[in-house]
Amino acid sequence: xxxxxxxxxxxxxxxxxxxxxxxxxxxxxxxxxxxxxxxxxxxxxxxxxxxxxxxxxxxxxxxxxxxxxxxxxxxxxxxxxxxxxxxxxxxxxxxxxxxxxxxxxxxxxxxxxxxxxxxxxxxxxxxxxxxxxxxxxxxxxxxxxxxxxxxxxxxxxxxxxxxxxxxx
Numbered sequence: 001x002x003x004x005x006x007x008x009x010x011x012x013x014x015x016x017x018x019x020x021x022x023x024x025x026x027x028x029x030x031x032x033x034x035x036x037x038x039x040x041x042x043x044x045x046x047x048x049x050x051x052x053x054x055x056x057x058x059x060x061x062x063x064x065x066x067x068x069x070x071x072x073x074x075x076x077x078x079x080x081x082x083x084x085x086x087x088x089x090x091x092x093x094x095x096x097x098x099x100x101x102x103x104x105x106x107x108x109x110x111x112x113x114x115x116x117x118x119x120x121x122x123x124x125x126x127x128x129x130x131x132x133x134x135x136x137x138x139x140x141x142x143x144x145x146x147x148x149x150x151x152x153x154x155x156x157x158x159x160x161x162x163x164x165x166x167x168x
Contacts, residue, residue, distance in 0.1 A: 023085050024053040027095050030084045031057060034077070040065065042099075055081070056098045069100030071109075075134070096136060110137060114144040117165045121150065129155075132162045 024046035035042050041063040047054040059065045067073065078097040085093040096103070110133075117128035130141060138154050141163045145152040152165045 023089065023091075023093055023095060024048065024055060026085045026088050027053065027055045027081050027093075027097075030081050031055065031077070031097070038068075040068070053093075053095045054098065055095060056103075057100065059100055065100035069102045069105075071102060071106060074099050074102040094136075106137070107140065110140055111144060114141060114148065114165070118145075118148055118150060121165065121167060127164050127166045130163045130165070132156065132160050135161075138163050 028044045028046055031042075032044060035057070042057045042059060042065060045056045045058070047056070057065065057068075068077070074097055077099070078095065081097055082093040082095050085095060098104075113130050117130060120128045133141070138161070142152050142154075145163075145165050149168055150165050151168050152163050154161055155164050156162050
């Protein structure tokens with residue numbers, strides 16, 4: 001194996017950043033059009049971290065994103081937005097969408113799930129399984145579990161993929 005295949009060149013990193021920025025712009029255009037159709041006001045912010053695009057929609061003055069910020073709605077809009085971006089770029093999108101603080105709310109839900117699972121293990125259970133969730137959410141769960149000194153693994157396939165927590 002040559003050295004180029006083991007490392008990323010500055011040119012390749014620059015191309016990845018440009019693709020991610022394009023992904024963010026395309027996603028923002030898609031969500032902005034959706035907000036216009038729904039006659040909702042929202043401010044959009046694009047952030048790129050670790051090769052992943054994050055699109056945040058916040059309510060402007062007097063805006064109401066309540067219905068759009070429900071977890072199932074955000075998940076569905078995120079998938080639709082990813083598909084719209086993929087249709088334009090031809091590349092798989094790993095975009096993360098946050099509407100009206102939905103990501104923080106989900107983080108709190110995941111924290112509560114992990115705390116409950118840890119409590120079951122500390123109460124005598126050998127393992128605790130969490131419900132199926134997306135790969136991004138499982139990553140967050142794995143991080144939370146590690147912070148608490150436990151171990152976790154993902155089990156299952158597709159929509160049934162879930163996290164199982166155990167003692168370290």
